[in-house]
Amino acid sequence: DVKVTQSSRYLVKRTGEKVFLECVQDMDHENMFWYRQDPGLGLRLIYFSYDVKMKEKGDIPEGYSVSREKKERFSLILESASTNQTSMYLCASSLLGTGDGYTFGSGTRLTVV
């Protein structure tokens, strides 16, 4: 089975801290994605990447950056965490060109205090 692993299930950080959310997939997928999920708003795409060192902005990139130095790892960075970034963060990966859908990680519940 394809596995997408997010390093933390729950995280509590202080306002202004730099926060790293890590995501690793083990099936050689080209595409990787970061979403945030909030009640009533569904899933909103923050950033995605279709190759190493490539990144594309999604719908809500402000306040976030990403890093993809290796194919299997896609990191989401909150440069200076704010309370409005309290959310569930979901990482996903997919195989390019197959239309096969995404495989999701279990999510990271981030609380910024």
Next chain:
Amino acid sequence: AQSVTQPDIHITVSEGASLELRCNYSYGATPYLFWYVQSPGQGLQLLLKYFSGDTLVQGIKGFEAEFKRSQSSFNLRKPSVHWSDAAEYFCAVGYSGGGADGLTFGKGTHLIIQP
């Protein structure tokens, strides 16, 4: 641009009753269509997908969905729900282009099961 509408934010169904969750999409070409389920505090799990061929698709956990091109719909059904089906359900349409594949998600339908 593609879009997905799930008209029902919440649905309450009695255990053992049948279920239908609605999904309408807007997409210029033949879509790839997906249903995902999310249990509380978890990531999303793929229930089923449609690419082409038979318009009635079977998935895991006893779910099925029917693609109706004329109605731009891909409704999810289950003949008899169980308490463990209580979850959030997301419909998604897939697209390809610009160097990456992507999915556009609906906002989800929250399913409540009454005993």
